[in-house]
Amino acid sequence: MSSPVLQVRGLKVTFSTPLGPLVAVRGVDLDVSAGEMTAVVGESGSGKSVSFLAAMGLLPKTATVEGSVILDGHQLVGASPKLMRSVRGRLISMIFQDPLSALNPVHRIGAQITEMLRAHQTMGERAARTRAVELLEIVGIPQPGDRAMQYPHEFSGGMRQRVVIAMAIANSPKLLIADEPTTALDVTVQAQILEVIQKVQAQFGTAVVLITHDLGVVARVCERVNVMYAGRLVERSGIHEIFDAPTHPYTRGLLASLPQTGIERLVPIAGFPPNMLRPPSGCAFRTRCADAIAECEHGVPELHTVGAAQSACIRAAELMRPR
Amino acid sequence: MTQPDIKTPVGVPAGGGSLLSVRGLVKQFQTKAARGKGGRKRVVQAVSDVSFDVAPGETLGLVGESGSGKTTVGRCVLRLIEPTSGQVLFEGVDLAKLSFEELRVVRRRMQIVFQDPYASLDPKMTVGASIAEPLVVQGVGGDHKEKVVSLLELVGLSADHARRFPHEFSGGQRQRIGVARALALDPALIVLDEPVSALDVSIQAGVVNLFNDLQSRLGMSYVFIAHDLSVVRHTADRVAVMYLGKIMEIGDAETVYEHPTHPYTKALLSAVPLPNPRVERSRNRIMLEGDVPSPVNPPSGCRFRTRCWKATDLCAMQEPVLEVRAHGQLSACHHPEG
Amino acid sequence: MSNEFTTALTGGDAAVPVVSPRRMAFNRFVSHRAAVVSVFVLAILVLFVALSPFTARYGVNQSVQAPPNSFLSPRANAWLGTDDIGRDLYSRLIYGVRVSLIIGLFSAIISVLIGCVVGAVAGFRGGRFDDVVMRVTDLFLAFPFLVTLLVMRNMLGAISWLTPIVGKLSSVRFIIVLFSIFGWMGVARIVRGQVLALKEREFIEAARAVGATRRYIVRRHLLPNSIGPIMVALTFSVVGAIIGESTLAFFGYGPQAGDGATSLGILVGQAKGAVNTGFWWLALFPCLTLVTIALTINFIGDALRDATDPRMQKDG
Numbered sequence: 018m019s020s021p022v023l024q025v026r027g028l029k030v031t032f033s034t035p036l037g038p039l040v041a042v043r044g045v046d047l048d049v050s051a052g053e054m055t056a057v058v059g060e061s062g063s064g065k066s067v068s069f070l071a072a073m074g075l076l077p078k079t080a081t082v083e084g085s086v087i088l089d090g091h092q093l094v095g096a097s098p099k100l101m102r103s104v105r106g107r108l109i110s111m112i113f114q115d116p117l118s119a120l121n122p123v124h125r126i127g128a129q130i131t132e133m134l135r136a137h138q139t140m141g142e143r144a145a146r147t148r149a150v151e152l153l154e155i156v157g158i159p160q161p162g163d164r165a166m167q168y169p170h171e172f173s174g175g176m177r178q179r180v181v182i183a184m185a186i187a188n189s190p191k192l193l194i195a196d197e198p199t200t201a202l203d204v205t206v207q208a209q210i211l212e213v214i215q216k217v218q219a220q221f222g223t224a225v226v227l228i229t230h231d232l233g234v235v236a237r238v239c240e241r242v243n244v245m246y247a248g249r250l251v252e253r254s255g256i257h258e259i260f261d262a263p264t265h266p267y268t269r270g271l272l273a274s275l276p277q278t279g280i281e282r283l284v285p286i287a288g289f290p291p292n293m294l295r296p297p298s299g300c301a302f303r304t305r306c307a308d309a310i311a312e313c314e315h316g317v318p319e320l321h322t323v324g325a326a327q328s329a330c331i332r333a334a335e336l337m338r339p340r
Numbered sequence: 341m342t343q344p345d346i347k348t349p350v351g352v353p354a355g356g357g358s359l360l361s362v363r364g365l366v367k368q369f370q371t372k373a374a375r376g377k378g379g380r381k382r383v384v385q386a387v388s389d390v391s392f393d394v395a396p397g398e399t400l401g402l403v404g405e406s407g408s409g410k411t412t413v414g415r416c417v418l419r420l421i422e423p424t425s426g427q428v429l430f431e432g433v434d435l436a437k438l439s440f441e442e443l444r445v446v447r448r449r450m451q452i453v454f455q456d457p458y459a460s461l462d463p464k465m466t467v468g469a470s471i472a473e474p475l476v477v478q479g480v481g482g483d484h485k486e487k488v489v490s491l492l493e494l495v496g497l498s499a500d501h502a503r504r505f506p507h508e509f510s511g512g513q514r515q516r517i518g519v520a521r522a523l524a525l526d527p528a529l530i531v532l533d534e535p536v537s538a539l540d541v542s543i544q545a546g547v548v549n550l551f552n553d554l555q556s557r558l559g560m561s562y563v564f565i566a567h568d569l570s571v572v573r574h575t576a577d578r579v580a581v582m583y584l585g586k587i588m589e590i591g592d593a594e595t596v597y598e599h600p601t602h603p604y605t606k607a608l609l610s611a612v613p614l615p616n617p618r619v620e621r622s623r624n625r626i627m628l629e630g631d632v633p634s635p636v637n638p639p640s641g642c643r644f645r646t647r648c649w650k651a652t653d654l655c656a657m658q659e660p661v662l663e664v665r666a667h668g669q670l671s672a673c674h675h676p677e678g
Numbered sequence: 679m680s681n682e683f684t685t686a687l688t689g690g691d692a693a694v695p696v697v698s699p700r701r702m703a704f705n706r707f708v709s710h711r712a713a714v715v716s717v718f719v720l721a722i723l724v725l726f727v728a729l730s731p732f733t734a735r736y737g738v739n740q741s742v743q744a745p746p747n748s749f750l751s752p753r754a755n756a757w758l759g760t761d762d763i764g765r766d767l768y769s770r771l772i773y774g775v776r777v778s779l780i781i782g783l784f785s786a787i788i789s790v791l792i793g794c795v796v797g798a799v800a801g802f803r804g805g806r807f808d809d810v811v812m813r814v815t816d817l818f819l820a821f822p823f824l825v826t827l828l829v830m831r832n833m834l835g836a837i838s839w840l841t842p843i844v845g846k847l848s849s850v851r852f853i854i855v856l857f858s859i860f861g862w863m864g865v866a867r868i869v870r871g872q873v874l875a876l877k878e879r880e881f882i883e884a885a886r887a888v889g890a891t892r893r894y895i896v897r898r899h900l901l902p903n904s905i906g907p908i909m910v911a912l913t914f915s916v917v918g919a920i921i922g923e924s925t926l927a928f929f930g931y932g933p934q935a936g937d938g939a940t941s942l943g944i945l946v947g948q949a950k951g952a953v954n955t956g957f958w959w960l961a962l963f964p965c966l967t968l969v970t971i972a973l974t975i976n977f978i979g980d981a982l983r984d985a986t987d988p989r990m991q992k993d994g
Contacts, residue, residue, distance in 0.1 A: 209628075236621075237621065283549055
């Protein structure tokens with residue numbers, strides 16, 4: 018097995034807030050292999066976005082990042098600003114939920130892409146412009162030559178997201194992080210954007226981390242799934258295994274709460290999202306878990322292998338056995 | 341509680357049991373943006389000739405994407421926005437004909453729950469004061485404290501929460517507070533404007549259950565506005581699918597989901613990703629091209645024709661009207677499915 | 679949309695103290711050290727000034743000693759020196775600051791009141807009304823401050839029937855009126871902007887959905903949520919008025935209530951002459967006082983703005 022493109026070990030992110038230190042990410046280990054589409058699933062307070070913002074070095078000064086994030090041989094935690102600048106956009110790119118905030122409203126689209134190209138590659142202006150139009154075509158923007166001369170406000174939401182994707186893959190990064198890229202889009206446009214991401218992945222061989230809370234989207238395009246809760250990874254599994262046989266009560270609860278045909282009444286997860294200032298001791302999910310026992314209160318539940326998956330539930334194997 | 345009459349076709353005059361009756365609703369917005377071609381001021385056709393009924397105790401789902409006009413319809417129903425033309429009859433009374441004071445009295449009977457749990461509560465007021473506000477504004481006498489406590493408990497919160505401020509609560513809890521406020525005056529109709537869109541998935545389920553439970557207990561009607569088809573399915577008795585200001589299909593919820601007759605409804609159902617990898621990857625998906633056209637310049641004839649794989653010349657020339665189909669629902673299409 | 683730092687309360691959280699927005703704003707304010715220091719400095723100053731019968735050593739028009747007493751440098755019986763007629767600078771400074779603070783405070787309060795009403799009504803009613811009001815505001819703003827002040831001063835002073843209301847030309851009252859007439863525009867703009875932003879928020883729509891009148895909404899929702907920017911406007915109005923008064927006095931149009939009464943502005947104005955002639959104390963101390971007051975109020979205003987920034991309120 019070739020070495021993973023991204024290797025995260027013991028990632029910990031602490032924010033200093035007026036109310037005290039808030040540990041948003043509490044020890045995450047993660048691997049992403051080349052060319053793979055991995056999902057990181059979680060809800061409010063899970064730390065899924067913060068983890069990757071930390072990897073990109075995009076967190077504010079109030080955040081302390083510890084642990085190790087190795088991307089293609091480079092250690093990103095504690096890296097110098099110079100290294101981060103050379104890595105961002107070239108080896109690792111990130112796209113966000115709101116494409117409008119990634120685009121400069123006073124510059125033409127084409128110019129923004131050429132800027133991206135020339136920041137990391139030695140390219141003449143004309144060569145960059147040609148390449149920019151090619152990229153726009155790859156992401157499915159009709160009449161790319163004309164549209165490159167337009168401004169962001171002349172594009173619709175779906176089109177803007179395509180432009181942002183074009184900018185992100187301009188330098189053929191090894192890893193693309195997509196943070197809820199379709200959440201703000203209409204559902205018919207969402208399908209298009211997911212197709213674009215898949216196409217780009219196939220064409221460039223880019224590994225993709227898809228951060229989302231939408232399990233339907235995950236079911237459509239991802240191969241591996243990582244589930245986060247209260248700053249920790251609670252389950253790691255393949256796409257079919259996680260839907261057929263989830264090994265963690267949170268994953269089971271999440272799946273059960275989804276609207277589905279054939280069931281009369283939805284089943285929510287009891288309780289409330291965790292207070293990240295004072296999360297429950299031991300397993301943070303225990304206050305909402307129907308299967309919690311006394312031991313769940315003590316010690317940090319580590320990921321261990323259960324069948325084809327990895328679970329942080331100490332009762333995983335026991336609960337999987339048919340009763 | 342009367343059984344909702346789901347077979348009533350649109351076009352039949354109101355009365356005879358309808359709580360809410362909307363006929364030919366039109367809403368246009370003048371944009372202050374730069375003048376379009378020809379120097380004419382650009383007019384946004386947000387809602388164009390929408391008609392539907394809501395019976396007492398029934399939930400009508402209003403589904404559509406951005407630009408569909410569903411939010412505007414919700415606001416017009418409560419007369420929070422003035423319709424450009426058309427009629428909104430609530431409990432037999434034409435809302436447009438009411439003065440401010442008369443409308444105020446009617447407002448007791450119809451309420452709204454908003455989408456954004458963070459913006460729908462005044463951050464400077466305690467939760468209890470926010471919930472009691474309808475009572476204060478309407479001049480309802482008596483001890484508001486007791487009523488507030490009973491409302492908090494009704495939505496699954498505790499009495500102690502009344503003295504706290506909105507920022508101390510999570511999104512799901514704030515949404516419940518919004519629901520408590522909407523219930524304060526015992527309304528007969530509540531417009532739910534994308535009430536769970538901004539919430540975590542596992543929390544959505546709880547809030548949706550709350551809506552259903554409250555309806556069983558108190559018997560009010562809902563107009564449930566959503567872009568998420570799957571959530572609506574769990575609460576709606578009937579569903580109306582909107583596109584660019586018009587109703588494309590309307591009928592009994594299960595019928596519309598199982599036997600959609602309008603191409604747009606089909607495309608919408610197809611686009612919703614299912615949390616089941618095997619099914620999801622093997623589905624025949626209908627991929628729509630392009631984006632939703634601008635409501636400033638909607639396509640002639642059938643508004644969906646620019647993205648419809650079945651479009652013909654007829655579709656460009658003549659706008660289809662709602663017609664009854666095989667299973668009892670209505671759709672506006674020259675080439676319906678099924 | 680998703681709140682990464684959810685602090686959701688549960689049923690058993692009765693023990694957690696209630697955190698009101700006011701308390702949160704207070705905490706934010708206190709985290710600005712410069713502002714906290716400024717509050718103390720200003721408080722001491724105000725205390726000195728308020729207790730002027732005790733803290734001043736001489737009367738405002740009183741000679742320090744029998745002649746020769748002009749232009750004495752700082753010494754034991756005149757801590758900050760004396761002026762051209764031999765009056766104690768220290769005492770005159772205290773009385774002068776008192777006058778200036780009164781001018782600053784009153785004109786700020788009145789202009790903020792006017793500005794609030796104008797801004798709130800214009801912002802809330804919108805449309806034509808808003809346009810007209812804002813153009814009037816722009817009109818007032820278009821005039822260059824100093825020139826307008828001088829011209830208005832003479833015009834108002836010439837209208838004899840106004841004199842009982844606005845006071846005599848050289849009185850303190852007149853200056854307060856003058857600054858109030860020309861100080862409300864900035865506040866109106868700020869309040870209008872705030873109201874426009876709030877108007878579309880859903881909790882306002884919720885109030886309308888329940889049948890609330892416009893007046894109720896302004897009183898119960900818009901104004902309380904605008905307190906932050908209003909307080910900031912207030913502090914900067916005070917500074918503006920104090921410095922404005924100094925500017926007027928510098929040109930000789932300060933409040934001359936007779937009997938040697940003075941203001942900070944007048945004292946600063948006298949610095950003109952002192953610089954060349956080497957009587958440095960006459961320039962240094964008044965100017966230092968003016969700078970201190972302006973700086974402290976500015977720090978406090980900045981911290982207030984930060985403490986009440988509505989954007990921070992959203993995520994708690």
